[in-house]
Amino acid sequence: MSRILATAASEFRIALRNRWVAIATALMVLFSLVLAATGAAPTGDVGVDPLSVTVVSLTSLAVYLVPLLALLMSFDAIAGEVERGTLPLLLTYPVSRLQILLGKLLAHLAILTLALVLGYGAAGVMAFITDPASITALPSLWRLIWTSVLLGAAFLGLGYTLSSLSRRPSGAAGLAMGLWLLFVVLYDLGLLAMVVTDGGGALTTHVLPVALLANPADAFRLFNLSAAHAVAEAGGIGGAAHAIALWKSAASLVLWPVAALFLAWAAFRKVTP
Amino acid sequence: MTSTLKISRLTKRYDSVEALREVSLTLEPGMRMALLGHNGAGKSTMMKIILGLIPFDGGEVSVCGGAPGSAASRAQVAYLPENAAFHPALTGEEQIRHYLALRGESTAQAGELLERVGLGHAARRRIGTYSKGMRQRVGLAQTLIGRPRLLVLDEPTSGLDPVSRRDFYALLDGLAAEGASILLSSHALTEVEARTDRILILSRGRLVASGTLPSLRQEAALPVTLLVTPAEGRAKALAAALPGATATADGRLRLDCPQADKLAVLARIVTALGPQMADLDVIPPSLEDIYTNFSHRDGS
Numbered sequence: 001m002s003r004i005l006a007t008a009a010s011e012f013r014i015a016l017r018n019r020w021v022a023i024a025t026a027l028m029v030l031f032s033l034v035l036a037a038t039g040a041a042p043t044g045d046v047g048v049d050p051l052s053v054t055v056v057s058l059t060s061l062a063v064y065l066v067p068l069l070a071l072l073m074s075f076d077a078i079a080g081e082v083e084r085g086t087l088p089l090l091l092t093y094p095v096s097r098l099q100i101l102l103g104k105l106l107a108h109l110a111i112l113t114l115a116l117v118l119g120y121g122a123a124g125v126m127a128f129i130t131d132p133a134s135i136t137a138l139p140s141l142w143r144l145i146w147t148s149v150l151l152g153a154a155f156l157g158l159g160y161t162l163s164s165l166s167r168r169p170s171g172a173a174g175l176a177m178g179l180w181l182l183f184v185v186l187y188d189l190g191l192l193a194m195v196v197t198d199g200g201g202a203l204t205t206h207v208l209p210v211a212l213l214a215n216p217a218d219a220f221r222l223f224n225l226s227a228a229h230a231v232a233e234a235g236g237i238g239g240a241a242h243a244i245a246l247w248k249s250a251a252s253l254v255l256w257p258v259a260a261l262f263l264a265w266a267a268f269r270k271v272t273p
Numbered sequence: 274m275t276s277t278l279k280i281s282r283l284t285k286r287y288d289s290v291e292a293l294r295e296v297s298l299t300l301e302p303g304m305r306m307a308l309l310g311h312n313g314a315g316k317s318t319m320m321k322i323i324l325g326l327i328p329f330d331g332g333e334v335s336v337c338g339g340a341p342g343s344a345a346s347r348a349q350v351a352y353l354p355e356n357a358a359f360h361p362a363l364t365g366e367e368q369i370r371h372y373l374a375l376r377g378e379s380t381a382q383a384g385e386l387l388e389r390v391g392l393g394h395a396a397r398r399r400i401g402t403y404s405k406g407m408r409q410r411v412g413l414a415q416t417l418i419g420r421p422r423l424l425v426l427d428e429p430t431s432g433l434d435p436v437s438r439r440d441f442y443a444l445l446d447g448l449a450a451e452g453a454s455i456l457l458s459s460h461a462l463t464e465v466e467a468r469t470d471r472i473l474i475l476s477r478g479r480l481v482a483s484g485t486l487p488s489l490r491q492e493a494a495l496p497v498t499l500l501v502t503p504a505e506g507r508a509k510a511l512a513a514a515l516p517g518a519t520a521t522a523d524g525r526l527r528l529d530c531p532q533a534d535k536l537a538v539l540a541r542i543v544t545a546l547g548p549q550m551a552d553l554d555v556i557p558p559s560l561e562d563i564y565t566n567f568s569h570r571d572g573s
């Protein structure tokens with residue numbers, strides 16, 4: 001455990017010096033405040049507090065931004081060590097490869113959590129100032145934070161996997177962007193195309209729910225939207241959330257980080273310095 | 274007492290290159306062993322195998338009684354890679370603290386370790402601002418963590434200035450005296466000559482010589498050189514009396530004789546020509562000569 005913490009402390013310090021902490025936090029705060037500002041504008045909706053509206057828009061934002069930040073932080077993790085030539089020495093130390101990965105994960109998760117708490121927190125404060133009744137929506141903000149952390153953990157693990165597989169930072173960066181496009185953009189487009197051509201047939205009722213749960217970004221969206229009873233507002237694919245139990249999307253969100261870490265470990269074990 | 278390192282018939286192939294072929298060696302506690310060889314001879318490859326960083330194809334390697342790279346052996350072995358690299362954003366002190374923590378040692382020793390390699394003044398600066406020799410010293414400092422039983426040092430003095438080299442070998446002497454085994458590679462033959470107990474010469478992956486310097490000298494059977502300085506005005510007479518000698522640029526006479534005949538030749542010269550000489554130097558073959566001899570034996 002102390003070896004994991006030592007690795008995490010070193011990684012955190014490096015991220016601080018490389019301004020990663022500042023960049024991630026600034027991005028989250030900026031986007032959250034923009035969304036909070038639009039959410040706070042009078043919408044004509046009666047009985048919906050500004051924070052609930054903001055949480056729904058923050059969810060849509062997080063689906064794109066959290067995986068992106070996670071991949072940007074993680075693609076260099078192994079490939080960078082290989083390129084700098086620091087990996088051979090590190091691997092002669094009495095520390096296992098899993099411990100090294102866990103240390104990096106811990107540091108990157110801490111940075112991500114910091115950025116998320118500050119970003120969402122800023123949006124929450126803004127909503128509260130606009131309408132103190134927002135306080136009732138606090139649980140949904142809290143839910144958004146911890147699910148975002150899990151979503152980030154999944155993509156951090158996937159990032160480490162790509163980093164181990166490519167062994168060159170430039171290659172890993174390319175793979176990471178490809179992965180982001182695939183999971184966050186193309187996957188949903190594919191599902192949308194499927195739903196449209198199927199017209200409510202067997203594919204929509206049987207394959208779609210499974211496909212949505214299989215993608216951590218979709219599971220994240222499902223969980224937050226259905227938990228917030230905001231399905232109607234989201235429409236489209238979100239409508240499928242009716243059919244899927246809350247525990248299933250929660251399970252997907254919890255299992256994905258574990259699976260991604262396992263993948264990363266398997267890939268890292270194959271790296272010869 | 275068991276050997277710290279035991280390698281027998283080690284063979285390693287890269288796709289087309291045979292990097293190591295049937296290499297055997299034993300390293301006892303307190304022994305300082307130098308690994309010599311041309312570029313690409315297989316020195317770094319052998320060290321990486323000892324550390325368990327790369328797999329090998331044949332033979333046996335036992336490091337501190339365990340398999341190379343096993344948790345038990347990693348806890349007892351320190352390594353200095355060929356081009357020691359560190360994260361440029363960390364300071365020397367932070368980097369050493371990290372390594373101390375990974376070895377389960379108190380991080381408070383970092384300052385003292387950096388002091389020992391002469392980096393105390395720069396401990397709080399980022400490694401990105403260090404010179405090559407300063408980075409090399411960070412690498413040396415991390416090998417001193419936690420009393421390792423075996424130190425594997427790949428070209429440890431590359432990039433160090435002459436005074437630091439001396440300090441470095443003094444440091445090694447101290448470690449060896451405490452019972453640590455040291456395996457180091459080097460291209461600087463003169464320093465290795467004076468500061469190690471055993472010498473190993475690799476040539477194209479094969480071990481062409483191993484032993485102490487005197488035993489290698491004997492095995493190589495290279496001639497000893499006698500340098501004769503003539504007394505005032507006796508240069509001509511002396512040259513005539515020593516027909517096999519060649520004149521050097523500074524007016525001395527140079528005579529090569531086989532190792533076995535050295536004493537006889539010396540006795541003859543001193544008794545017969547004593548008064549005509551101002552001085553006489555006996556120069557044994559240097560490690561450089563011996564190294565060249567062994568490296569060329571296999572026809573390369």
Ligand SMILES: Nc1ncnc2c1ncn2[C@@H]1O[C@H](COP(=O)(O)OP(=O)(O)OP(=O)(O)O)[C@@H](O)[C@H]1O
Binds near residue numbers: 288316355
């Ligand atoms: N990863 C690799 N893939 C293929 N061949 C390699 C690899 N690493 C080393 N070699 C080859 O193995 C041989 C031995 O290399 P090694 O690095 O051990 O030499 P060395 O004795 O350390 O040389 P130097 O004095 O230049 O450091 C060389 O022919 C080299 O080209």
Ligand SMILES: [Mg+2]
Binds near residue numbers: 318355427
């Ligand atoms: Mg080498």
